[in-house]
Amino acid sequence: xLTSKQHDLLMFIRERLTETGVPPSxxxxxxxxxxxxxxxxxxxxxxxEERGFLxxxxxxxxxxxxxxxxxxxTASAPITSRKFTPSVIEGSLGRARQVxxxxxxxxVLVPMMGRIAAGVPIEAIQDHxxxxxVPPEMIGKGDxxxxxxKGDSMINAGILDGDTVLIRQANTARNGDxxxxxxxxxxxxxxxxxxxxxxxxxxxxxxxYETRIFGPDRVAVQGVLxxxxxxx
Numbered sequence: 001x002l003t004s005k006q007h008d009l010l011m012f013i014r015e016r017l018t019e020t021g022v023p024p025s026x027x028x029x030x031x032x033x034x035x036x037x038x039x040x041x042x043x044x045x046x047x048x049e050e051r052g053f054l055x056x057x058x059x060x061x062x063x064x065x066x067x068x069x070x071x072x073x074t075a076s077a078p079i080t081s082r083k084f085t086p087s088v089i090e091g092s093l094g095r096a097r098q099v100x101x102x103x104x105x106x107x108v109l110v111p112m113m114g115r116i117a118a119g120v121p122i123e124a125i126q127d128h129x130x131x132x133x134v135p136p137e138m139i140g141k142g143d144x145x146x147x148x149x150k151g152d153s154m155i156n157a158g159i160l161d162g163d164t165v166l167i168r169q170a171n172t173a174r175n176g177d178x179x180x181x182x183x184x185x186x187x188x189x190x191x192x193x194x195x196x197x198x199x200x201x202x203x204x205x206x207x208x209y210e211t212r213i214f215g216p217d218r219v220a221v222q223g224v225l226x227x228x229x230x231x232x
Contacts, residue, residue: 002051002070008033009044010053014066023064026186038184056185107133108144110166116147116180118154118161118190118204134166138227143169145223147180147190154178154190157205163230165190167223178225184218193221 002010012032016024026038035041048054057063109131132146149163157178159165173179179193181202191202200219203211
């Protein structure tokens with residue numbers, strides 16, 4: 001059995017997915033249910049997950065999948081949002097043959113997933129919009145995706161507004177790595193991560209921005225900076 005709030009939240013998420021194909025934000029869910037803080041939404045979503053009605057999809061903000069509704073007996077017909085799959089496209093679409101002079105070179109197609117804030121965190125890591133061509137020497141092991149940088153908080157690390165960053169998908173990082181960090185399951189930002197005891201600091205590379213410190217349960221690593229591309 002679901003509580004009235006759990007039921008109302010599940011119905012609201014289904015309504016938004018049906019109308020737009022995109023789950024509502026935590027702020028929208030909070031307002032719709034008349035709650036004072038987003039922590040209540042976190043608890044409701046966790047409860048719906050535990051009861052098998054909802055699934056959170058990894059490595060993307062606002063990614064929710066409805067497995068079943070209260071009157072369903074099976075999960076044979078789930079209602080889904082547009083899934084985030086930040087992997088290098090494989091097969092015939094995964095490699096593009098490019099010719100430069102007399103030499104052939106293989107270029108990897110990597111999905112562009114939207115914008116990432118290098119400044120005040122914004123909602124980011126959107127849907128796969130298109131692919132970009134990346135030199136194969138920039139691709140190491142693992143899956144990769146690309147994001148457009150918005151903001152100037154990482155300029156002293158050589159990352160400028162409008163640059164394209166290549167991100168290796170990962171959920172862990174070494175102390176001092178530049179990472180895509182998801183804050184409170186909703187806001188994504190590009191920062192240098194430093195662990196201080198039980199806290200996580202997201203550190204800018206611009207003295208105009210303050211270092212932000214969070215508890216470990218508020219920050220999830222989505223990937224580690226693997227490369228940077230810039231157009232002139």
